[in-house]
Amino acid sequence: MNTKKIGIDKINFFTPTLYVDMIDLAHARDTDPNKYTIGIGQEKMGINPITQDAVSMGANAALPIISKEDALLIDMVIFATESGTDYSKSGAVSIHKLLGINPFARCIEMKQACYSATAGIMMAKDYVTLHPGRKVLVIGSDIARYGLNTPGEVTQGAGAVAMLIAEDPRIFSIRDETVMYTSDIFDFWRPTYSENAMVDGKFSNEAYINFFETVLKEYQSRYSLDVASLEALCFHLPYSKMGKKAMANLLENVSETTKERFLTHYEESIIYTKNIGNIYTGSLYLGLNSLLDNAPSLKAGHTIGCFSYGSGAVGEFFLLDLVDGFDEHLLTAEHTGLLAARQLLTVAEYEEVFSEKLPTDGSTASLSSRFDHAPIQLVEVTNHQRHYDFVGESKE
Known part of the structure; x- marks a missing residue:
C-alpha cells in the first residue's frame, strides 16, 4: 500500500x-445595481464566445500545467x-488528444451538478494510492446559462479548473477522512431538452445551507474536528455571497479571532468568482485558486475545510493541507494577466454572443471569433461532430 501523501500537485483555471459588467447589466435590466453587486455579490460575468465550450475551456485550463513528463x-x-x-462521447477523450496524454489512459466524463469534480478528485486519489508514481488529471468545466433577462442571469459564468x-x-x-451526503431533491435541474437550467432559488439556498451544516456536523462527530483548527473554509460558490450565508450559524459559535480569520479568508476566496460568475463543477476549486493567489497569510501546514455541493443533491466536506513550498508553484501572475486581458462587452454585444448557435442539422460550420484569443478553440462542426485545434499558438 502506498503510504505517501496524495493531493493536488498543480492547479490552474x-x-x-x-x-459583461454587472452595473451595465443592471441598468439594461432596469434594476438597482446594488442588487447585483452587493445583494448577490457579483461584479463581472464571464462570457464564452461560440469558439469556447466546456471541452475547449477544460483543455485550456489544463494546457499550462501538463508537461511532457506529466x-x-x-x-x-x-x-x-x-x-x-x-450524450455518449466523453469530453475527456478530446482533451486527452489535445494535450498529448499517454494513449494507455482511461478517459471519462462525470455528472452530478456542481459536485462531480470533487467525486473525480476522490476517485483520482484512490487510483494514485494504488498506483504509485502515476497521475490523474481532473477537470471541472462549465457554462452557467439561465437565459437572457431571467432571475438567474446575474449568476451566469463560464470557466474551467484543471x-x-x-x-x-x-x-x-x-x-483520507471525508463525509458525503445525498438527498433526492429538485432545487436546480436541467432536463435534457433544455439549454437553460431551471432553479427554485429560495429552496436551493435553503438546501445548500442545510447540506453544509449536515455534513460539517457529521464530520465533527466522526472525526472530532475542532473547526477553530482550520485556517479557512472554501465553498462551492453559485454566487459570491452563498458561502457566507452558509457560514452564518457557524460564525455565531466560534471565537472572534476565528470568525475574523474565516471572514478574511472568505473574501480572499471569492475574488475570482465575483469577476467570473458561477462555473458549476469548477466553482469550489476556482475559490481555492482565489484563496491561494490572494491570501498572503497562508502557510505550509494550514488546513482548509472544503464544502462541495451539487444540486439534486450531493454534498461533501473534506480537508486539504498546504504543503511546504506550495507558494512556489502557484500561477498567480498568469491568473491576474488572464483576467486583465479580457474584453468588456456592451450588453447588446453580450446578448448577441449569448444567442449565437452551432448547427444542429449536420451541416458544416467553420468557426472563428474576433473575441477569442485562447490557444485551444472549437474550430469546426461537421456531420454533428465538434473539432478542436490550436489556434494562433502551437502546442509547444
Whole structure:
C-alpha cells in the first residue's frame, strides 16, 4: 500500500476572453445595481464566445500545467461537467488528444451538478494510492446559462479548473477522512431538452445551507474536528455571497479571532468568482485558486475545510493541507494577466454572443471569433461532430 501523501500537485483555471459588467447589466435590466453587486455579490460575468465550450475551456485550463513528463504519467483524465457536448462521447477523450496524454489512459466524463469534480478528485486519489508514481488529471468545466433577462442571469459564468492529482503533491495533500451526503431533491435541474437550467432559488439556498451544516456536523462527530483548527473554509460558490450565508450559524459559535480569520479568508476566496460568475463543477476549486493567489497569510501546514455541493443533491466536506513550498508553484501572475486581458462587452454585444448557435442539422460550420484569443478553440462542426485545434499558438 502506498503510504505517501496524495493531493493536488498543480492547479490552474481558465475563463474566456469576454465579460459583461454587472452595473451595465443592471441598468439594461432596469434594476438597482446594488442588487447585483452587493445583494448577490457579483461584479463581472464571464462570457464564452461560440469558439469556447466546456471541452475547449477544460483543455485550456489544463494546457499550462501538463508537461511532457506529466502527459506520460497520466493514467486517467476525469472530465466533470454539466455542460457536456455529447450524450455518449466523453469530453475527456478530446482533451486527452489535445494535450498529448499517454494513449494507455482511461478517459471519462462525470455528472452530478456542481459536485462531480470533487467525486473525480476522490476517485483520482484512490487510483494514485494504488498506483504509485502515476497521475490523474481532473477537470471541472462549465457554462452557467439561465437565459437572457431571467432571475438567474446575474449568476451566469463560464470557466474551467484543471488539477493534477499525484503523490508528494506540491500544493495540497488530501486528508483520507471525508463525509458525503445525498438527498433526492429538485432545487436546480436541467432536463435534457433544455439549454437553460431551471432553479427554485429560495429552496436551493435553503438546501445548500442545510447540506453544509449536515455534513460539517457529521464530520465533527466522526472525526472530532475542532473547526477553530482550520485556517479557512472554501465553498462551492453559485454566487459570491452563498458561502457566507452558509457560514452564518457557524460564525455565531466560534471565537472572534476565528470568525475574523474565516471572514478574511472568505473574501480572499471569492475574488475570482465575483469577476467570473458561477462555473458549476469548477466553482469550489476556482475559490481555492482565489484563496491561494490572494491570501498572503497562508502557510505550509494550514488546513482548509472544503464544502462541495451539487444540486439534486450531493454534498461533501473534506480537508486539504498546504504543503511546504506550495507558494512556489502557484500561477498567480498568469491568473491576474488572464483576467486583465479580457474584453468588456456592451450588453447588446453580450446578448448577441449569448444567442449565437452551432448547427444542429449536420451541416458544416467553420468557426472563428474576433473575441477569442485562447490557444485551444472549437474550430469546426461537421456531420454533428465538434473539432478542436490550436489556434494562433502551437502546442509547444
